[in-house]
Amino acid sequence: MTDQHRHDTRLDRFVDSYSQRTEGMRVSAVRALFSVANRPEIVSLAGGMPNIKDLPLHHIADSLAAMIETNGTKVMQYGSGQGEGVLREQIVHVMALEGITAHPDDITITAGSQQGLDLVTRIFCDPGDVVLAESPSYVGALGTFLSYQCEVVHVPTDEHGISPTALRETIDRLRAQGKRIKFLYTIPNYNNPSGVTQPWDRRLDVISVCESEGVLVVEDNPYGLLSLDADPIPAMRSADENVIYLGSFSKTFAPGFRVGWVLAPHAVREKLVLAQESATLCPPVFSQYAIADYLTNNDWRGQIDIFKDMYRARRDAMLLALAEEMPEGTTWTRPAGGFFVWVTLPEGLDTQAMLPRGVDARVAYVPGPAFYADGQGARNARLSFCFPPPDRIKTGVRRFADVVRRELEVMNTFGVSHSPTLSRPAPGPSANLT
Numbered sequence: 001m002t003d004q005h006r007h008d009t010r011l012d013r014f015v016d017s018y019s020q021r022t023e024g025m026r027v028s029a030v031r032a033l034f035s036v037a038n039r040p041e042i043v044s045l046a047g048g049m050p051n052i053k054d055l056p057l058h059h060i061a062d063s064l065a066a067m068i069e070t071n072g073t074k075v076m077q078y079g080s081g082q083g084e085g086v087l088r089e090q091i092v093h094v095m096a097l098e099g100i101t102a103h104p105d106d107i108t109i110t111a112g113s114q115q116g117l118d119l120v121t122r123i124f125c126d127p128g129d130v131v132l133a134e135s136p137s138y139v140g141a142l143g144t145f146l147s148y149q150c151e152v153v154h155v156p157t158d159e160h161g162i163s164p165t166a167l168r169e170t171i172d173r174l175r176a177q178g179k180r181i182k183f184l185y186t187i188p189n190y191n192n193p194s195g196v197t198q199p200w201d202r203r204l205d206v207i208s209v210c211e212s213e214g215v216l217v218v219e220d221n222p223y224g225l226l227s228l229d230a231d232p233i234p235a236m237r238s239a240d241e242n243v244i245y246l247g248s249f250s251k252t253f254a255p256g257f258r259v260g261w262v263l264a265p266h267a268v269r270e271k272l273v274l275a276q277e278s279a280t281l282c283p284p285v286f287s288q289y290a291i292a293d294y295l296t297n298n299d300w301r302g303q304i305d306i307f308k309d310m311y312r313a314r315r316d317a318m319l320l321a322l323a324e325e326m327p328e329g330t331t332w333t334r335p336a337g338g339f340f341v342w343v344t345l346p347e348g349l350d351t352q353a354m355l356p357r358g359v360d361a362r363v364a365y366v367p368g369p370a371f372y373a374d375g376q377g378a379r380n381a382r383l384s385f386c387f388p389p390p391d392r393i394k395t396g397v398r399r400f401a402d403v404v405r406r407e408l409e410v411m412n413t414f415g416v417s418h419s420p421t422l423s424r425p426a427p428g429p430s431a432n433l434t
Helices: 020-024 029-037 057-075 085-096 112-124 139-147 164-176 200-213 266-280 285-297 300-325 355-360 390-413
Strands: 107-110 130-134 151-155 181-186 216-220 244-248 260-263 340-344 380-384
Touching: 057 285, 085 107, 085 244, 085 260, 085 285, 107 112, 107 266, 112 139, 112 181, 112 216, 112 244, 112 260, 112 266, 130 139, 130 164, 139 151, 151 164, 164 181, 164 200, 181 200, 200 216, 300 340, 300 390, 355 390, 380 390
Parallel strands: 130 151, 130 181, 181 216, 216 244
Antiparallel strands: 107 260, 244 260, 340 380
């Protein structure tokens, strides 16, 4: 007699109970590489992990110990949903370095700028709403937008960032389709992953297009003070108080404290605080006081200069290695700050497909498609210069180039055509992004 009752084996017994929102969640390509990239024999050009070895750790340890001893019951207690006033006041001075005039009351402290981005998306976006993003864009932002069931539409870019003409055309096209656009997400300084910086005039043009079209601008600026060749360009927020600005101490101090902030118009700030309270009650209080203590008792501006000197040497080592090692037909950007170089390989190659060969060759990188919501970027790879020392960077680039050459040999052997045109980076802030 046949059993009328099915007893299917399921890996996840709760699969039918999850919300539709979970269908938009995806594994971060960067996080997925961590277990491999952390193996000592592998040179990791993948993660954007800051190098914090140059911090005055003994001084910080003594200062934090004194803070706990004298004020422990306060710094280890619950706090304000908006964040502690002492830190918000200091953040005003930090942002002033990029031309921003702000009031502490309009700042909301978050658990890193990533949570700030999550809160902004939560209060503005409904399922099906459109978020405009640079092409390419930060993988963590794309994951947030998709988790809230947004449609991400990439705006074409050039060597100066977002094209204002393409931005207006994209907005017009989406509006004609009946789509509702909620905001433009942009990293104007040393974009992650491309490393491209929007010049001041371009920033004003982008703001002008968004203002005329009624589209909010969300400016994410974790790398703004890490300019390697010149003074920082003023933030977009400095030109328009309606821009929502995301900041972070992860790159200019230490990421382990998980402290960022959102500067927003007053009405938006009220919604952010409510969203923050429902998510965490309050942002991490001890971390806030630890950073406030660091800003008070250390030469944090001088420390940023130390970071910049160190990152400049690593960036230059990567650019030199790329020029010496990469095969013809390869292009890359020349970032003026930040952590990343964006590489474009010859036609026909696929960085996602060749990643296992890269790991076998003991080098890790992030394939380009991770930075798009629509499948673009097959020929691209993000290489990070922030963590390995210069000699390891050179070794990693050499291994990466060897993998690319082998891929080209296989492609040529099997008769797959590609463009062999030599294209080295032109002088200036970046090379061709296509």
